[in-house]
Amino acid sequence: MTEPTTTCISCGMPLRSAEDHAKGDTSRPYCHHCAREDGSMKSYDEVLQGMTAFLANAQGLDQAVARTAAKGMMASLPAWAPARAQA
Amino acid sequence: MPTSRAQKKEMTRQRILDAALAQCADRGFVGLRTAEVARATGVSHGAVFSHFPTREELVDVTVATVGRAISDRLHAELRGAAGLREILTAHLAAIREHEEHYRWLAIEWPNLPPQVQRAWLGIQSAISYHLHAAAERARARGEIREVPQHLLFNTWIALVHHYLIHRELFAPGRSVLDERGAELIDHFLYLLSTAPTRASDPGSN
Numbered sequence: 001m002t003e004p005t006t007t008c009i010s011c012g013m014p015l016r017s018a019e020d021h022a023k024g025d026t027s028r029p030y031c032h033h034c035a036r037e038d039g040s041m042k043s044y045d046e047v048l049q050g051m052t053a054f055l056a057n058a059q060g061l062d063q064a065v066a067r068t069a070a071k072g073m074m075a076s077l078p079a080w081a082p083a084r085a086q087a
Numbered sequence: 088m089p090t091s092r093a094q095k096k097e098m099t100r101q102r103i104l105d106a107a108l109a110q111c112a113d114r115g116f117v118g119l120r121t122a123e124v125a126r127a128t129g130v131s132h133g134a135v136f137s138h139f140p141t142r143e144e145l146v147d148v149t150v151a152t153v154g155r156a157i158s159d160r161l162h163a164e165l166r167g168a169a170g171l172r173e174i175l176t177a178h179l180a181a182i183r184e185h186e187e188h189y190r191w192l193a194i195e196w197p198n199l200p201p202q203v204q205r206a207w208l209g210i211q212s213a214i215s216y217h218l219h220a221a222a223e224r225a226r227a228r229g230e231i232r233e234v235p236q237h238l239l240f241n242t243w244i245a246l247v248h249h250y251l252i253h254r255e256l257f258a259p260g261r262s263v264l265d266e267r268g269a270e271l272i273d274h275f276l277y278l279l280s281t282a283p284t285r286a287s288d289p290g291s292n
């Protein structure tokens with residue numbers, strides 16, 4: 001059986017071990033991709049940009065398609081759900 | 088063992104969902120028939136709608152259940168997989184577990200709800216990410232040629248999906264991954280390999 005894993009509140013990536021967390025700190029509910037150098041969480045626009053690039057590079061998607069998909073994914077994640085669902 | 092009303096209700100909901108999953112494995116998600124789900128569950132047609140207010144909602148929950156199962160399985164399979172061959176094998180093992188449903192997702196993707204399409208893109212990107220990381224390591228050792236990340240992934244997924252979608256041509260009524268999966272992995276690794284001739288095991292990396 002698959003053991004339950006928590007996921008990054010900002011991008012949804014599974015957080016399986018300490019090194020997946022920002023600064024390797026398991027008390028931070030977001031991943032190292034979603035953290036700035038100092039460990040604080042990136043802004044909505046920074047994460048959107050990163051996620052768009054991630055999707056576009058991974059599958060060769062059209063930029064607008066990747067951006068729309070990234071927005072949709074972020075709208076269902078706890079860090080962004082209430083505030084920016086309309087963005 | 089006495090069961091509460093709430094437990095009974097939950098059990099019925101689960102049985103409806105199981106019947107929907109079974110039907111979707113056979114005929115896909117888009118054309119799900121609620122009357123047949125009711126018959127298979129042994130409840131009235133109306134009872135289905137008391138648990139899932141609309142047909143669309145039942146389709147959404149069914150698809151989400153499958154998506155989560157595939158994604159969980161994939162992450163479990165990928166854990167510890169480092170080499171290219173290991174990752175390709177883990178990928179096919181995760182799909183194999185849900186081959187019928189996965190096949191329908193690949194066929195019906197354009198007609199599925201947006202949140203399902205996004206979940207699918209998310210899963211595919213995660214696979215591409217792992218594949219690319221393993222390819223970079225193999226390339227650093229000079230074992231494979233350089234291929235852009237999206238083409239590495241798209242070439243692999245095109246091969247796998249072609250065999251899945253056209254399963255009736257390759258393994259009618261059977262698992263095409265069981266019968267052809269190993270051949271596809273060997274072939275893909277051979278295309279990437281820098282070795283001048285077909286190596287017996289290009290993916291020992």
Ligand SMILES: [Zn+2]
Pocket residue numbers: 008009010011012013030031032033034
């Ligand atoms: Zn994240």
